[in-house]
Amino acid sequence: MGMREYILKRVILIIPMLMGISFIVFMLMYLMPGDAVDLMLALQPDTDPAYVAHIKSIYGLDQPWYIQYFYWLKQFATLNLGSSFLSGRDVSEEIGARVVNTLSYQLLAVVFSIAVAIPAGIVSAVKQYSKTDNLVMTAALLGVSFPIFFLGLMNIFLFALILGWLPSGGAHSTVFLGRDIPHDFSYYLDYLKHLALPTLTLGLASTAYNARLVRSSMLNVLREDYIMTARAKGLKERVVVYKHALRNAMLPVITVTGMQIALTLGGAPITETVFSWPGLGKYFVYAIQHRDYFVIVGITVVLGTLILVANVLIDISYKWLDPRVEF
């Protein structure tokens, strides 16, 4: 099967997968006690029950969940994700306002983690059992064991409070908040500064993991015969490691990175909460807490699509890295 047919097939498969995901999410959501209106009114002691019922009927919350799912599906067929019970804005608009923020630090974190993990992993594989190796692996073990919440707070204390290099949270400094702020160079520079800590925190956590992975993968590859062949050719060790070993060692790393995208997206709520980052993860948790059904499903569908697309990209990069792979 050619690459094009393969991609087409995967893309078409996304649709039934999204339907499946949304169905499960709908079912789970309605298993949670209480709905959006119940929770909004829970602390307003004197609301007339008839009025509550009226409001519920406005939002269709008086229908059984499968009927509600059916309506949602009908809407979704026209690529309409519905609107939020809480804010009244379209779910697509709500997601649109946040998805870039989430993707920006998530992708940067992946880049950061790979950029740091590969050299670190290689060094410690090539110099196995050396002091450098021990240092890198100890650091990686620490990195893996720290919960991201703790790591985030430590970074805030270090970089924002003690060193004062970076802002402690949010996406923009106060002077850049507002309607008429020009989106010029300094605006984006400020955004990048705010991006640094979430990226660093999330990146460090997966760097630790990836470094260990690169190391073990590298160690395996360095034992391969073709490495000996390369050395027997008289190639420099650098060429042997970075040309012949690295590309082969990257295969498992790419696989895991692909899976990590789903995992780190799952960790997004924590990172975004610690850094007051206006992203999807935090919003997702908020929506669940407030039973904002369409937002929950909407985010699930968007994140699901992103993960599926990421998987397709991973598969393609696989083909690029390893000519043996056939679709």
Add this chain to the structure above:
Amino acid sequence: MADNLLEIKGLKTYFYTEDGIVRALEGIDLHIEQGETLGLVGESGCGKTVTALSVLRLVPDPPGKIIEGEILFEGVNLLALSESDMRQIRGNDISMIFQDPQSALNPVFTVDNQLREVIELHQGLDKKEARQKAIEMLDLVGIPDPEARVEDYPHQFSGGMKQRVMIAMALSCNPKMLIADEPTTNLDVTVQAQVLDMINNLRKELGTTVLLITHNLGVIAEMSDHVGVMYAGRLVEYGDADTIFHAPLHPYTIALHEAVPRVTEKKQKLGVIKGVVPNLIYPPSGCRFHPRCDFSTEVCEKEQPKGEWVGDHYVECWHRREGTKL
């Protein structure tokens, strides 16, 4: 003993493992004459491959280390060379082919890429010239349609073809010496003969000296001018092929011969060398072969036998089996 291309003197290579020191080579003396084929034979784990790797200084370190000895290549001690000088020799003056062509080629690069690499490195050709040379080499080793196949990846070749590619790669810089480590072991029987023939022809054509490592006596018989027999990190017998095959003096060599099936004789049972390959961390005292030797006596147990040259024939044994005719 005229004109030795390679001379190995008292080579000791140890591996420092967690379980202890593996004395893989315990003082090897060996020489290869210019233009000849030396067959190195012995059981698995006797140190054949380590010898080859030691020559190229590719013994994985850690855990392996060349402890002492000299390896003289054209009179230059390779062990005294700097790493960068050594790299000049690898692939250029001495090249090596490995026993498993399936894994000896890097799966993620094209044949062209892997061939050019060594040509560009040692011959200073540019990319285009190197590619031309690569195609020539593929043609030389009998790969059909080399212009097209040069762009293929290793997995698109059969096992025998891969070994041909390996040979092309090894010979592409006209090396003075080719080390072939069990070049046919992992190939189909029909392909084995072709590859061996090819090595033989190319050797004659290019005048390459060959160190052929194998545990297959048949291969040695067909290819070698001289034969070295190794056992547990020692060279136990050396001589010209005829002598080794028809008048071996070492009990181990004799035992090896008896373990080979022969078409010409009708034997009920193949000879079996009793016992197992010795543990090289705690090698047997005295002659390392004595626990498995039918002729061992007290002296074998106590003292390492001294090697003895009789003309071109070297034997390391207290009890030379004079007059044994096979």
Add this chain to the structure above:
Amino acid sequence: MNVKTRKVSMVLSIVLLTSLVLSLFGTTAIAQEQQITKVPFTEDYSKYPPFFTITQIAPIGNKVREQYTQAVNLEMPKIGIQADFKLLEFGDLINREFNNYYGKAYSEDGFDISSFGWSVGVDPDPFDIFHSSAMTPIGNNVTFWYCPESDEMLAKARVELNQETRKDYLWRWQEIVADEKPYCVVYIPLNMWASVDTLDGFSGLLWTQNYDAASWSIPGKDTIVYATPAAVEGMLVWRWNSVYGYYCNQQIFQTLWQNDENLNQSPVLADSATEGPTIVFAPSMLDDASIEALAPDVKKCNVSSKLAEPVVFPEYFDIKIKEGIMFHDGVEMTSEDIKWSFDACVSPDTAFQGYGTFRDVYGGSEIIDKYTLRVFVGMPHAAWLRNCDVNILPKHVYGSIPITGAEAATGWMESDVNRGETVIGSGPFVFDSWEADQYWKLKKNADYWGAKYGLPDAGCDFLVLKLIPEREAARVALETGEADIVDTYYNLTIIGEELEATPGVKLWTSEQFGYQHLHFNCRNPYLANKYVRQAISHCIDRQGIVDNLLGGYGVPGRNPVAVPSWAFNTNVAPDSYDLAKARELMDMAGYRFYIIEKEVTVEGGEAGAGTSTTTLIVIGIVALIVGLAIGYMVKKKD
């Protein structure tokens, strides 16, 4: 096996079994001497079997609440109550208590004892939480507690316009609650804000109690950044999902009255209010004929069942607003804007969920002149005027958004005002911009109308509400200058001592308008007994909770009324932490602190009681084994 042998073996087995059973009975028969020991009230009862088992629940989230619930949970076995402890997700808890509960126990998806917190107003109206007509799911009387005198006090207090008389009712009511204990108030936490020490004009009160942002200022800074922990949703003018949307609304839009810094009702938009003539309001459950029979001018209360009995109350109030109130677009506010805002707010079609009480008390309105609106009473309510706290919006700007019909709800949700595109109010701040999950930015209203009435202009050029979900992050932001004030909802009291020691930081505290409590399901057969409830109340070490869990930043709880309120009955003494007293109360509830200790004296007397019982049991078991063996052998013989 033939029938005969089977019979024999059966008989044999029965005889042997009976002898075993009898031998055990015999033991007790012999050891008739029992010694009855009364456990003194002062002794820990937890080593004895509990009288009954119940389940204690608390919502996950508030750490202190989780901890005090657990602390109480550990005390209860000492008075003979076994309590399981379950932390529930908020939605689950709400469902159990408010939705499908009807007085059922925890095992039937209801609850037994729950920990919760209410926030209450300056003018307390406990009717909906404590009156028997407000039992869930109609109202919020989750306890299903019923007390006629309490009902009477609550009903009277909620329609008494005279604050002094109202106070008498409420004080009496608090005495009843203190005795009946449907609720155990545990503690009242302190609100705590942290700010830069140069902040001026901050009242240390919640924005819901005193919208004083206009008076805030920091010398040398034109922008004040206020850090809040929860999401800022949108400009839903009459509906909000978090208090922070409300915070912002209150700076842009204004209400007729608001609290001053002493929590007294003071006019903002309103100039004056005049009571109309009184009439009798009858509960809506009365039929028309009965209402006719009461008096000719009786008006039927339009709110179902919230009025316990007929009351005399003004038919309407004439509310006059100030002249010269200017909306941000330069148009003057008139009574028409008030009427339209009131109508929009209460319309069920708009699905605004705020102003529950206003929806009850509002009975329609009529424009008298440009500045006067006659507002009819829908339901008598003591704090009637205070409840008319609806944001007044310009009708000329938003009038095109429908307030009735099917389009109303979506129309408002999708409107420019909700999206933050056209936000026009009358307050000291003008809406500048807003971004979901990030910030609200307000700008000083340069043309504020308030000066001529002594209302202050904004003290800063910009007020930014910044969302920072994490307490530690907010605290760092304060220290790095990224925030100027840190909100109280971070539970700053947890790090109060550290903040006090931080240079450049100033703390502001006030008692919260609310209380953390345990409440009981009074339909639970065990908890229906008020002595049990009182006993549990005496198991709570309130002072210890305040000292240890709140770091001293709190007040031990007494009454379910806001502490700073005039209605708080200072005569009611807080329940002491006294387990002996609690056991005494359990005793009064009928749970006798007696324990029967089996002390057996065997006749003949040389063996100890324990040994003889054991011996008899051993004999019994041996007999059983022998019997079985014989039975087996008999079978075998066949």
